[in-house]
Amino acid sequence: xxxxxxxxxxxxxxxxxxxxxxxxxxxxxxxxxxxxxxxxxxxxxxxxxxxxxxxxxxxxxxxxxxxxxxxxxxxxxxxxxxxxxxxxxxxxxxxxxxxxxxxxxxxxxxxxxxxxxxxxxxxxxxxxxxxxxxxxxxxxxxxxxxxxxxxxxxxxxxxxxxxxxxxxxxxxxxxx
Amino acid sequence: xxxxxxxxxxxxxxxxxxxxxxxxxxxxxxxxxxxxxxxxxxxxxxxxxxxxxxxxxxxxxxxxxxxxxxxxxxxxxxxxxxxxxxxxxxxxxxxxxxxxxxxxxxxxxxxxxxxxxxxxxxxxxxxxxxxxxxxxxxxxxxxxxxxxxxxxxxxxxxxxxxxxxxxxxxxxxxxxxxxxxxxxxxxxxxxxxxxxxxxxxxxxxxxxxxxxxxxxxxxxxxxxxxxxxxxxxxxxxxxxxxxxxxxxxxxxxxxxxxxxxxxxxxxxxxxxxxxxxxxxxxxxxxxxxxxxxxxxxxxxxxxxxxxxxxxxxxxxxxxxxxxxxxxxxxxxxxxxxxxxxxxxxxxxxxxxxxxxxxxxxx
Amino acid sequence: xxxxxxxxxxxxxxxxxxxxxxxxxxxxxxxxxxxxxxxxxxxxxxxxxxxxxxxxxxxxxxxxxxxxxxxxxxxxxxxxxxxxxxxxxxxxxxxxxxxxxxxxxxxxxxxxxxxxxxxxxxxxxxxxxxxxxxxxxxxxxxxxxxxxxxxxxxxxxxxxxxxxxxxxxxxxxxxxxxxxxxxxxxxxxxxxxxxxxxxxxxxxxxxxxxxxxxxxxxxxxxxxxxxxxxxxxxxxxxxxxxxxxxxxxx
Numbered sequence: 001x002x003x004x005x006x007x008x009x010x011x012x013x014x015x016x017x018x019x020x021x022x023x024x025x026x027x028x029x030x031x032x033x034x035x036x037x038x039x040x041x042x043x044x045x046x047x048x049x050x051x052x053x054x055x056x057x058x059x060x061x062x063x064x065x066x067x068x069x070x071x072x073x074x075x076x077x078x079x080x081x082x083x084x085x086x087x088x089x090x091x092x093x094x095x096x097x098x099x100x101x102x103x104x105x106x107x108x109x110x111x112x113x114x115x116x117x118x119x120x121x122x123x124x125x126x127x128x129x130x131x132x133x134x135x136x137x138x139x140x141x142x143x144x145x146x147x148x149x150x151x152x153x154x155x156x157x158x159x160x161x162x163x164x165x166x167x168x169x170x171x172x173x174x175x176x
Numbered sequence: 177x178x179x180x181x182x183x184x185x186x187x188x189x190x191x192x193x194x195x196x197x198x199x200x201x202x203x204x205x206x207x208x209x210x211x212x213x214x215x216x217x218x219x220x221x222x223x224x225x226x227x228x229x230x231x232x233x234x235x236x237x238x239x240x241x242x243x244x245x246x247x248x249x250x251x252x253x254x255x256x257x258x259x260x261x262x263x264x265x266x267x268x269x270x271x272x273x274x275x276x277x278x279x280x281x282x283x284x285x286x287x288x289x290x291x292x293x294x295x296x297x298x299x300x301x302x303x304x305x306x307x308x309x310x311x312x313x314x315x316x317x318x319x320x321x322x323x324x325x326x327x328x329x330x331x332x333x334x335x336x337x338x339x340x341x342x343x344x345x346x347x348x349x350x351x352x353x354x355x356x357x358x359x360x361x362x363x364x365x366x367x368x369x370x371x372x373x374x375x376x377x378x379x380x381x382x383x384x385x386x387x388x389x390x391x392x393x394x395x396x397x398x399x400x401x402x403x404x405x406x407x408x409x410x411x412x413x414x415x416x417x418x419x420x421x422x423x424x425x426x427x428x429x430x431x432x433x434x435x436x437x438x439x440x441x442x443x444x445x446x447x448x449x450x451x452x453x454x455x456x457x458x459x460x461x462x463x464x465x466x467x468x469x470x471x472x473x474x475x476x477x478x479x480x481x482x483x484x485x486x487x488x489x490x491x492x493x494x495x496x497x498x499x500x501x502x503x504x505x506x507x508x509x510x511x512x513x514x515x516x517x518x519x520x521x522x523x524x525x526x527x528x529x530x531x532x533x534x535x536x537x538x
Numbered sequence: 539x540x541x542x543x544x545x546x547x548x549x550x551x552x553x554x555x556x557x558x559x560x561x562x563x564x565x566x567x568x569x570x571x572x573x574x575x576x577x578x579x580x581x582x583x584x585x586x587x588x589x590x591x592x593x594x595x596x597x598x599x600x601x602x603x604x605x606x607x608x609x610x611x612x613x614x615x616x617x618x619x620x621x622x623x624x625x626x627x628x629x630x631x632x633x634x635x636x637x638x639x640x641x642x643x644x645x646x647x648x649x650x651x652x653x654x655x656x657x658x659x660x661x662x663x664x665x666x667x668x669x670x671x672x673x674x675x676x677x678x679x680x681x682x683x684x685x686x687x688x689x690x691x692x693x694x695x696x697x698x699x700x701x702x703x704x705x706x707x708x709x710x711x712x713x714x715x716x717x718x719x720x721x722x723x724x725x726x727x728x729x730x731x732x733x734x735x736x737x738x739x740x741x742x743x744x745x746x747x748x749x750x751x752x753x754x755x756x757x758x759x760x761x762x763x764x765x766x767x768x769x770x771x772x773x774x775x776x777x778x779x780x781x782x783x784x785x786x787x788x
Contacts, residue, residue, distance in 0.1 A: 037351065066523075
């Protein structure tokens with residue numbers, strides 16, 4: 001029985017909430033329970049964005065968490081804010097393109113993904129979140145990369161095959 | 177194939193209203209319920225429904241009064257200060273017996289307060305701020321599925337009772353997403369057939385003025401008004417017996433019983449698991465109907481229990497009802513956060529443990 | 539066979555009103571109901587009464603009707619019209635109701651171009667609550683909340699609602715009429731009919747402002763009230779068509 005609690009965090013415009021929603025949609029494909037709770041209101045206007053996501057094999061009671069199994073940090077302030085919530089043995093994904101300071105914890109697993117730089121190389125700075133989501137799906141047991149692929153396909157198909165291909169390429173780009 | 181869809185609370189509640197037969201929505205923007213007027217504005221026209229962005233919550237509740245009196249199935253929503261503005265209208269809706277379903281996605285007060293989730297509108301919802309003797313059934317979901325089911329059901333119930341029905345959600349439920357199973361769409365009465373279903377509705381009487389209808393709130397003579405209020409209260413007395421709903425978990429052999437509703441209840445469920453791992457038996461009483469309040473649920477508590485706790489995101493507004501249910505059989509304590517702070521399960525568990533120690537439990 | 543010169547209208551039920559002697563509510567009630575009867579639309583009309591002396595209009599007006607809270611009739615009517623777009627829907631509101639507590643609702647109903655008709659009874663005073671100052675009370679006019687007469691310094695100048703609403707694109711027909719003489723009453727009846735026709739044609743919001751009397755709270759006799767209306771009210775509230783679908787504005 002697995003329950004995974006996580007934060008996706010970064011700044012407005014990075015597609016943070018979309019990362020959380022895709023993770024939940026992938027969980028739905030796998031018949032898992034999920035909850036998504038975004039930060040909302042004036043704090044979003046200030047440029048930060050984060051969401052709490054829980055994915056579980058059984059019914060989820062509290063959608064609010066005080067400790068996490070996984071943190072995806074797309075900016076330095078979000079790493080500072082959410083790194084302390086990780087349980088020992090937790091997983092931290094860092095967008096090292098924008099995070100130049102080292103995390104403090106030594107009891108966690110860290111994946112350093114230069115997501116923003118890869119996105120720029122691919123010619124679209126807005127897909128850093130999808131690159132990171134690929135790293136997240138392949139390096140955790142929370143949702144499978146196949147489910148995430150399907151969600152992305154279904155989410156973007158209305159915008160055309162080209163957009164789908166770009167996103168799938170981004171999803172599978174970073175192999176660590 | 178999983179038929180569930182991942183939806184945001186506000187959008188899931190909106191879709192449930194439409195599937196429940198709502199074709200008229202009137203609203204004014206206020207956080208954290210803005211996705212509801214947004215959703216209704218683009219979805220209602222697709223099913224032949226109508227949306228008006230009202231000039232204020234006050235206007236919105238009276239557009240509901242008009243559309244409801246005309247026999248339409250109406251949904252209105254707002255959040256705490258907006259609900260405060262609607263209070264006058266709730267009194268009128270009850271007085272004139274006009275059906276309407278109203279949902280609050282409550283935030284924090286007093287005043288502008290804050291936009292984060294809160295439950296400090298418990299008294300506003302259950303006691304109301306409108307004038308006169310009236311009652312409104314209030315239901316509080318703990319998750320999106322229950323919210324969807326309650327909104328859907330309320331659409332029928334409101335017509336049956338000829339009274340507003342209130343759904344109490346909070347910013348957490350409005351803003352969060354989780355998978356929901358949406359109900360089937362109900363058939364909607366065609367406006368030209370409203371009188372066959374609602375013989376009291378204002379539709380224009382047609383050829384026969386003996387069928388003239390009036391929807392009234394003023395009673396000029398005290399005798400007449402007293403009779404009217406007594407008639408309303410016969411209806412409320414029946415509702416009070418039939419609409420009580422709650423969930424009770426592990427109450428009979430609990431060391432401590434926690435009462436909590438809405439999103440706090442689901443957090444409390446996790447706290448109860450944390451306590452169980454430490455060999456403390458905590459039970460839960462979760463009122464689903466806030467009016468009528470499930471006082472009888474507290475009769476299940478046995479002498480094994482040392483203390484009853486009301487866990488809330490307010491300064492103890494529900495605790496008054498908990499005390500009425502407990503009837504001095506046990507001490508009642510409060511675990512609360514306010515101002516938009518959401519209690520965590522570990523916090524509820526630790527404070528419960530401390531209260532239990534103080535009251536001689538462990 | 540002799541032709542009757544006067545008949546009761548089917549639109550008015552044979553019940554007593556609670557209006558004071560010399561009050562013009564009876565005339566405006568009758569005009570609206572007579573027009574609906576002539577148009578054959580009594581059974582296809584829903585009326586929204588309001589708070590004030592006319593709160594019991596539903597006892598006299600032979601149509602489906604409700605009571606709206608103070609000022610909210612245009613919002614209520616907007617809701618009704620959404621359910622029954624093929625029916626005539628009107629509000630009947632006094633000056634305290636429409637111009638004070640309900641000013642937001644009337645402006646926004648007009649701005650939305652709601653296909654409803656507002657009948658605005660302007661007698662420059664609160665009647666039912668006992669003669670307090672209204673937004674339309676004239677400068678110098680005495681009321682129980684301005685016992686020495688309204689002043690601009692204390693309460694501002696009276697509001698001209700027909701002019702105000704005429705500035706909104708959604709308002710397509712607005713006329714101010716008076717109920718002080720047979721000639722003006724005849725003109726008022728034409729205005730009522732025109733307002734309903736505009737609504738029937740789905741052109742937008744229409745309003746008829748009736749300059750009316752309140753002998754009781756003006757402290758004058760019914761006959762003096764008619765003179766007062768002509769001499770004091772009409773110079774400040776000029777009669778005429780303020781907006782029409784033909785664009786002919788006065």
